[in-house]
Amino acid sequence: MFELKNVEKRYPGVHVLKGVDFHINDGEIVGLVGENGAGKSTLMKIIYGAVQPDAGTVLIDGKPVHFRHPRDAMRAGIGMVYQEQSLIPNLTVMENIFLGFEAPFVRMGAINWRKMAKAARHQLGKVKLDIDPATITSRLTFAQRQLVELAKVLALEERVEGKLVILLDEPTSVLSRKEIDLLFDVVRELRRRASFIFVSHRLDEILTLSDRVYVLKDGVIVDVVNGKEARVESIQKKMVGRDINEEYYREDRQLDYRDDKILLELDRVVCKGRPHEISFKLHAGEVLALVGVEGAGREKILRSIFGMTRPEKGSIRVEGEPMRAFSVSNSVAHGVGYIPRERKIEGIAGGMNVYENMTLSQLKDYSTGGVLKLGAEHELARDWIRKLSIKVPSENADCGNLSGGNQQKVVLAKWRSSGSRIIMLDHPTRGLDIGAKEDVYDMVREMSEKGVGVILIADTLEEAIGLSHTIAVVKDGEIKQWFNCQPGSKPSPYDLIRYMV
């Protein structure tokens, strides 16, 4: 039996796991569900040794253990089947299965490939995969790779004493219906060899497969339900159930948008790799939230609008003018601003200071004949530091050293000061503490008052509901449902989640 007792984890500014108790019996299949940011991935990382808990104990068969890294956990029989597949594509299947554990096949420094192939075939047999172990991994289908990954984890069986615990992180997200059934059959059959922890957004699948389901919310296990008796709806309620504070999202400042002024119009746009057409209109002063689970295709829509990927079909109009050239510089010139999720990669240039970051997208306006007007740049930066109360010693401070909230404000200032009228916010409050979040909400309201159209991918459902005028629920690249979000008649998270999963 594998057990977690009173496990705690904190990151700077966030209390991710608050006294989590968790156990799994031999041969059991346990589901783990929770919203994005509930602490699922941290909990999993603690189980397979990638993260160490701040407090609490990890027990195997009643004996406390301590994992310093995933290899320790593997030695104790805990294996992880990763969501982003962790196989190395240019190696063969057998090399992947025994990666890091080649020792039994090595004699005098050379690998006995025939012996390894035989052992690999044995592992592949466990997951009923009939392929040549010498196949290069990149040639396999996604489903096959998933099974190889499972076989790789099952290879632990021969190396450790006691039963295995295998984590499956969103294993079905890229599989077809038939492949999912096959995977589930394999998992059920493997119960006598291992117990499974199954993490997924798809609650119906969790319920079909799991004996028990843990519901995680804000770092706390709010309930453990029996898989045979539980219903999807009751679990959904437990996942989101929390009070929405109207003031927190500045709902009193939510004004009606101007439905006579259309800023952006998507007309039957088909994003690459998605079969569905997407159409919507964004009005001046409107906050439109795209809601969906991770991987539902919301980012793709933003990236198309920003000119990063060309849609396969359909047209995008900015203030009535159709976009012909799809490039970022074209979108920027049309007044579209994008605040991406990965601030460090796409939002802020570390090593550049505050004013340089702010003017980066609008240097044309701050130069004559290619020569910069440094004075004007400084003035602009000082102005916006004041307007958004950015906490920096001066506009010359290196942006890389600012806190997440202040970085976010710098990026906002960059687009706002260049006069962008369409602002796309991708998880603008991720990783921010509460005060900084409220600052972001204030900024969103301010933008609406000034007639800016905002497309939002929010960090939580409450945030989307609290901030937006309109909500589009996106599932598998398709807009499933529209919600009107005027203050007083806002939908509940539960209304949304029905269409999301």
Next chain:
Amino acid sequence: MVPHISAETIRRWVPLFVLLGLVLFFTALNPHFFSVRNFARIAISATPALMVAVGVTFVILMGSIDLSMEGTIAVAAVMFALILNRLGGSVVGVGGLAIPGALVVGAALGAINGLIHVKLKIPSFMASLSLGFVGVGLSLLITGGDRILIDDPVFRSLLTVRFGGFPLMTYVALFCLVVAWFIQANTTIGRNFYAIGGGEELARGSGLNVGRLRIIAFVIAGVFYALGAILAVARLGIAETETGRNFMFVSITSVVVGGTALAGGSGGVWNTLIGVLIVNVIGNGMVVIGLPDYFQDGMLGLLVISAVYLSMDRRAFSFVK
């Protein structure tokens, strides 16, 4: 706020301290090192290298690399000498066209380099290295392996006329350095180089035309290589394929030792000035204290390793490829 000295600040000033330390070290061993005459000697050997290193600084700031300098210098030097001698042999009058001529050659080679790198998506390392070989071959083809002598006294005055003990070419190089600094600090393209080096995704996401900017950087680098070529010719009075020799190692060493990060985004032409001086002070100092010159290369090699060690944030890289 209480001023505190961060590790970052210290790291930024390390090259200057190294330079001062070296000067003190060599002076202690041989007081003749610390004289205007000797400093002028260092300046003469450093000026062409400074131009080349400044050129490649722009490319390195973007996180790319340019290894084509030896070929570009060879072609620019040879073309300069040919044009000069064909148009009367003196830079006063029509012969003066040789200077813009050489700069255009440098710019053109830089443009080809940049175009190959950007349009064919060949890594800058490979594109420029290959083009460097092409340049060396081209200059051999033009000269047939001969040396071209230049005896125009006006042109040679770059070396022979001195102000305050330093030859004219030093001042020319300093002027060009100031121009380079202006490009770096006061123009949109300079700012954009830093942005690309700091994060290419971000630069694209801010609407910059990254491909075009890369090509521009290679063109600027080419022009500075040509300036280096002209000064190198002025120093010896000879233009030949060999004129470009050794500049690759010296210029890249100088940029790195000066503290410009190979990953791009930080550093600049002032760092490069310090780096060039460090490299040349070591070269000169070794001779002054009477060490054989094969020590120099070893010493420089060690210096590069320590400079890269100091300048890189290794936590940011999981692999070093």
